[in-house]
Amino acid sequence: MILRPFKYVECGSVDEATTTLKQYGDGARIIAGGTALVPMMKHRLLRPEVLVSVIQVPGLGDIAAGPDGGLRLGALATHWEISRSPLVKRESPLLAYACGRVASPTVRSMATLGGNLCYGESASDPSPALLALRARVRVVGSGGERTLPLTEFFTGFYETGLAEDEVLTAVEVPPLAPGARWRYLKWVPRAQEDKALVGLAAVLVLDGRHCRMARLGLGGVAASPVVLRRTEQSLEGRELDERTSAEAGEVAAAEVEPMEDLQGSADYRRDMLRVWVRRVVADLATGGGER
Ligand SMILES: Cc1cc2nc3c(=O)[nH]c(=O)nc-3n(C[C@H](O)[C@H](O)[C@H](O)COP(=O)(O)OP(=O)(O)OC[C@H]3O[C@@H](n4cnc5c(N)ncnc54)[C@H](O)[C@@H]3O)c2cc1C
Numbered sequence: 001m002i003l004r005p006f007k008y009v010e011c012g013s014v015d016e017a018t019t020t021l022k023q024y025g026d027g028a029r030i031i032a033g034g035t036a037l038v039p040m041m042k043h044r045l046l047r048p049e050v051l052v053s054v055i056q057v058p059g060l061g062d063i064a065a066g067p068d069g070g071l072r073l074g075a076l077a078t079h080w081e082i083s084r085s086p087l088v089k090r091e092s093p094l095l096a097y098a099c100g101r102v103a104s105p106t107v108r109s110m111a112t113l114g115g116n117l118c119y120g121e122s123a124s125d126p127s128p129a130l131l132a133l134r135a136r137v138r139v140v141g142s143g144g145e146r147t148l149p150l151t152e153f154f155t156g157f158y159e160t161g162l163a164e165d166e167v168l169t170a171v172e173v174p175p176l177a178p179g180a181r182w183r184y185l186k187w188v189p190r191a192q193e194d195k196a197l198v199g200l201a202a203v204l205v206l207d208g209r210h211c212r213m214a215r216l217g218l219g220g221v222a223a224s225p226v227v228l229r230r231t232e233q234s235l236e237g238r239e240l241d242e243r244t245s246a247e248a249g250e251v252a253a254a255e256v257e258p259m260e261d262l263q264g265s266a267d268y269r270r271d272m273l274r275v276w277v278r279r280v281v282a283d284l285a286t287g288g289g290e291r
Contacts, residue, residue, distance in 0.1 A: 001042040007050045014140050014167050017054050022142045022165040024050045030167060031055075032076060032115040035107055054167060061112075063087060069175035071095075075114025075168045079126070080105065082113060092173050094182040094201060098129035101186050104193040114168045117153065120160045120224060121195075122259065127154070127225035128201035129184055131217030135173045141166035154224035177205050177213060181284045185276050187220075189263055196220040197264050198272045202280045204235070209285055211235045216277070221258045221269045230255045231277060240285035249278035 011017040021028050027049035031037055040046045054060060054076065061076035063085050071091050073082065082088050083100035102108050102116070102125045116124050117137065127150070135150045142165045150171075153161050162168065176182070184201045188194040199219035205212045214235035216228040231252040238244050258269035 010053045017052050017167050018142050018165050020052045028052050032112040033110040035111040036119040071173040073171045076112045079111055080109040095129045098125045098184045101125045118168055120158045122224050123195035123220040128199050128217035128219040131227050132201040132203045132215040133173050138170040139166045139168050151227050157223040180205050183280050187272050198276055200276045204284045209239045211240050222256045228252050245278045245282040248281050249274040252277040
């Protein structure tokens with residue numbers, strides 16, 4: 001399909017981008033890697049009058065250690081860069097792994113982390129990992145800068161808490177708790193590079209079999225990426241065994257309202273979620289490695 005004409009503004013700073021967004025309002029869109037935006041424009045799902053590019057903004061793609069440990073990832077860091085970064089692999093191997101599961105090498109090398117989060121798609125791979133890690137996002141708009149927990153960022157089906165004139169500038173990832181075990185399981189119906197029908201990220205801190213902390217992020221099932229809070233609570237303070245793993249699967253299946261689409265029915269998603277939660281908890285409880 002042929003793209004309709006649009007104006008292209010190359011910004012040299014975040015301030016210039018927010019000013020341009022404010023000037024054009026609903027008619028303007030940020031473009032980063034373009035892997036989500038351009039197909040939407042080709043399919044006439046979006047018809048922006050102006051594309052506001054932030055690709056040339058200095059420092060917006062930096063991958064660095066956070067001031068108090070953890071990581072600070074610039075919005076323009078690509079999934080390829082994040083998945084290959086020695087710093088990310090050391091500080092947040094769950095995130096490196098989840099970013100390495102995005103699509104194909106070609107898409108991973110263009111698609112940015114900021115674009116992924118702002119797209120707000122449920123079947124995102126980094127989102128469940130970042131939710132389980134309790135990451136925060138930094139956004140800048142004409143009214144100034146603010147930080148919000150990722151748990152409050154996704155507001156609905158392809159919807160986020162970004163205002164029209166705001167740019168996501170960075171993602172802050174807290175340090176992984178000492179001794180934490182992690183896992184990202186992605187269920188794809190056909191090929192490895194498909195989007196997740198169920199994407200489950202888990203971080204557990206255990207004393208032997210006793211669960212001190214459970215963090216679970218989910219993609220592909222609900223209308224947006226979500227935290228499985230009730231399931232987390234059902235695990236914390238308990239001894240993890242086959243029974244508690246199975247119970248957690250039941251809590252998760254009851255906690256989420258699954259979507260239904262051509263990829264799979266709501267019942268199928270719910271069944272897969274039940275199985276995935278049971279499996280990931282049982283696996284991590286028996287020291288089933290980090291993957
Ligand atoms: C073939 C294919 C397969 C895919 N498979 C997967 C997959 O397996 N897993 C997965 O997670 N994703 C997948 N995706 C989705 C896509 O790659 C991601 O959502 C991508 O990360 C979007 O990033 P981008 O830089 O290309 O964003 P863009 O396409 O440039 O932008 C996406 C949206 O975010 C907004 N935006 C971008 N950056 C900012 C910012 N800094 N501040 C404010 N708004 C911003 C744009 O205005 C637009 O609305 C796939 C896409 C394709 C085309």
